[in-house]
Amino acid sequence: MYIGRFAPSPTGPIHFGSLVTAVASYLDAKHHDGIWKIRMEDLDQPRFVEGSDKAIINSLHQHGFHWDDEIIYQSHRIDIYQTYLSNLNQQGSTYFCECSRKEIADSAMTGIDGMIYPGTCRNKKLDANHHALRIIAKDTFITFEDKIQGSIHQNISKDFGDFILKRSDGIYAYQLAVVIDDALQNINTIIRGADLIDSTSRQIYLQKNLSFPSMNYGHIPIATLNQKKLSKENHSTPVNDANIKNNLIACLKFLGQDYELIEKENTLTNFWTTAIQLWDISLVPKIKTIEI
Ligand code: GLU
Numbered sequence: 013m014y015i016g017r018f019a020p021s022p023t024g025p026i027h028f029g030s031l032v033t034a035v036a037s038y039l040d041a042k043h044h045d046g047i048w049k050i051r052m053e054d055l056d057q058p059r060f061v062e063g064s065d066k067a068i069i070n071s072l073h074q075h076g077f078h079w080d081d082e083i084i085y086q087s088h089r090i091d092i093y094q095t096y097l098s099n100l101n102q103q104g105s106t107y108f109c110e111c112s113r114k115e116i117a118d119s120a121m122t123g124i125d126g127m128i129y130p131g132t133c134r135n136k137k138l139d140a141n142h143h144a145l146r147i148i149a150k151d152t153f154i155t156f157e158d159k160i161q162g163s164i165h166q167n168i169s170k171d172f173g174d175f176i177l178k179r180s181d182g183i184y185a186y187q188l189a190v191v192i193d194d195a196l197q198n199i200n201t202i203i204r205g206a207d208l209i210d211s212t213s214r215q216i217y218l219q220k221n222l223s224f225p226s227m228n229y230g231h232i233p234i235a236t237l238n239q240k241k242l243s244k245e246n247h248s249t250p251v252n253d254a255n256i257k258n259n260l261i262a263c264l265k266f267l268g269q270d271y272e273l274i275e276k277e278n279t280l281t282n283f284w285t286t287a288i289q290l291w292d293i294s295l296v297p298k299i300k301t302i303e304i
Contacts, residue, residue: 014046014177016201018072019190021053022065025250028304029073029205029235029242029263030068035263037203038077039291042262042284049197055086055189063111066288075255075260076280084197086189093184096192096222097177100147105221106177108143109133120173125150125210127171145178147221154213159230160208160296166213175214191215195224206231207241214269230293232267233302242304260287266302268295 016035016226016243020026026034041048050072052065069083100106101233120127129146149169157163166172170249177188180264194202219226251259257275260283264271270290277283 014041014044014201015048015049015197015199016041016203016267017049017051017194017197017199019051019204020068021056021059022061022068023056023059023134024061024064025067027141027242028070028174028259031071031251031259032235032266033203033205033232034072034075034077036230036267036296038203040219040230040290041073042202042288043291044201048077049081049199050083050236051193051197052083052085052087053189055184055186057087057183065083071251071253075256076284081197086193086194087196089189089193090184090250090259090269091194093189093192097145097184098189100177100221101145104222106145106147107136107142107174108140108148109174109176110136110143110242122174124171128171129175131174134234142180144176146174147177147218149174152217152220154216156212156216156226156229158209158212159193159228159293161201161231161298163210164209164213166210167218168213168301170301172193187211187214187218191218191222191224193246195219195222195225198225198227201228201230203218203230203232205234207234210256211302215271231300233297233299235266236301237304239303257283266304268297 016037020030038048054060060221115129119130139265148155149172152168153165154168155165175187178184210231216226259274261271266272274286274290275287276282
């Protein structure tokens with residue numbers, strides 16, 4: 013059984029870019045008679061905007077999405093992350109790091125997604141004391157077949173280096189939490205924005221280290237405005253809940269779908285039934301960004 017999900021960060025109301033991700037992940041799951049779950053990724057409490065989780069949920073509801081199970085919040089799952097992190101510590105796969113951003117910037121090479129940490133603290137045997145915790149990136153090749161973007165082949169140590177699992181401010185890193193939650197929620201297919209495609213091989217690496225099953229991935233193009241990703245942080249216009257049908261049609265167009273028949277439906281229920289039937293992931297543009 014297909015089990016998919018949508019995992020917004022509650023840092024503001026839903027904008028066009030996140031609505032597109034919700035639509036794509038929902039249609040792909042439902043087209044395969046699957047389950048679709050919602051998870052609130054609210055670990056980064058300083059970025060959390062009070063009430064935006066409710067606003068996102070309300071907006072999804074207004075747009076006619078039906079999710080399965082209760083919505084889970086990452087901020088309620090700290091003990092779970094710590095348990096898995098302790099397993100990694102016991103395996104000797106991690107170490108504490110005291111380097112500042114500046115020290116890293118001065119000595120590191122740039123990789124696929126930011127700096128490649130040069131391993132300065134690997135053998136220092138530091139204790140927890142406000143230090144970040146990193147996983148040792150072994151010389152491992154990860155290959156996966158993305159349902160949209162095609163084949164991806166990366167080397168964990170050469171392309172990313174030892175990456176952070178827990179930040180020095182005590183916040184569990186996205187890469188760790190997402191892998192644990194996807195596994196414990198029995199997710200098997202992840203459809204999300206292409207801005208996360210370079211996180212995927214690190215997530216697969218963590219899955220292997222934690223003996224979790226692997227997933228299927230599809231990364232849809234992200235919407236950009238003046239070359240910048242639409243995000244809640246750059247105050248992209250929130251979607252207008254009064255224009256439900258227009259919003260959804262705009263998402264289908266963005267995703268390259270044949271929307272003429274769907275557009276003719278006059279109830280939201282029929283709209284979704286037809287959109288689910290006609291969903292064709294092979295029509296989604298195989299590019300990382302689309303300027304809107
Ligand atoms: N919470 C992430 C975001 O809103 C998405 C994470 C994921 O889908 O893996 O960008």
